[in-house]
Amino acid sequence: METDKKEIKKFYGAFAGDKYLTEIRRFGLRYDEMIETIVDLLSITSPKEILDIGCGIGNIEELIFEKLPNSKITCIELSSEMASVSKERLIKFQNKVNIICQDILNFESKQKFDVIFSNLVIHNLSIAKKKELLKKIRTWLKPNGIFIWGEFMDWKDKEIDKHFMDYRKKVILESGADKKIVEDILVKEEKDPRLTVIETIDLLRKVGFKNPEVLWVYSFLAVFRARKMNGK
Numbered sequence: 001m002e003t004d005k006k007e008i009k010k011f012y013g014a015f016a017g018d019k020y021l022t023e024i025r026r027f028g029l030r031y032d033e034m035i036e037t038i039v040d041l042l043s044i045t046s047p048k049e050i051l052d053i054g055c056g057i058g059n060i061e062e063l064i065f066e067k068l069p070n071s072k073i074t075c076i077e078l079s080s081e082m083a084s085v086s087k088e089r090l091i092k093f094q095n096k097v098n099i100i101c102q103d104i105l106n107f108e109s110k111q112k113f114d115v116i117f118s119n120l121v122i123h124n125l126s127i128a129k130k131k132e133l134l135k136k137i138r139t140w141l142k143p144n145g146i147f148i149w150g151e152f153m154d155w156k157d158k159e160i161d162k163h164f165m166d167y168r169k170k171v172i173l174e175s176g177a178d179k180k181i182v183e184d185i186l187v188k189e190e191k192d193p194r195l196t197v198i199e200t201i202d203l204l205r206k207v208g209f210k211n212p213e214v215l216w217v218y219s220f221l222a223v224f225r226a227r228k229m230n231g232k
Helices: 005-013 018-028 031-043 059-067 080-089 127-140 158-174 179-191 197-206
Strands: 049-053 072-077 097-101 113-119 141-152 210-218 221-227
Touching: 018 031, 018 158, 018 179, 031 059, 031 113, 031 141, 031 210, 031 221, 049 059, 049 127, 059 072, 059 080, 072 080, 080 097, 113 127, 127 141, 127 197, 141 197, 158 179, 197 210, 197 221
Parallel strands: 049 072, 049 113, 072 097, 113 141
Antiparallel strands: 141 221, 210 221
């Protein structure tokens, strides 16, 4: 079941600011390792034009500019609160970054990008809307362009899925997280139509990406990389 768009905006808006990093590190467990992997994979081809789907507070952009100071990044963010924090955070890069507060499903671009990435965002969409967005992403890439996708995963074996989630909840609560916040987030996640690793790779293939691979996995998190082949 897909989470309502208004609910998503309200949910993420409530976490705008430093609170976001505190909570995402609690709930993501290895969040920093995950985003470092994304930035490392992103930097392989030294891209000049980058699109970030769901930039949040702009913390990943800071890491990208450390590695790729000459790159330019277009950021799409649904939450106006998050977009505002991101603009303030990235003000010193204002000539290199364009932050757009918009629903990614309504975003259109004539510009083509060397790399497009998204982290912990697309799980909010239904399977049909995931497919719709992935098709658009492919058209926004330059020939031979790269898509990097970090996401929450599902596991077909529900015993394994429950084990990972129970462990995660235990670690989150032991870290000092507010019980109400924990329950709110876990209730929301129950609505999210998560995919398995295999389903994610199959979906990327179905919309036309070549050689999709999972390059990092930890428990319920994974990072994928896929390519738009030259001229296709």
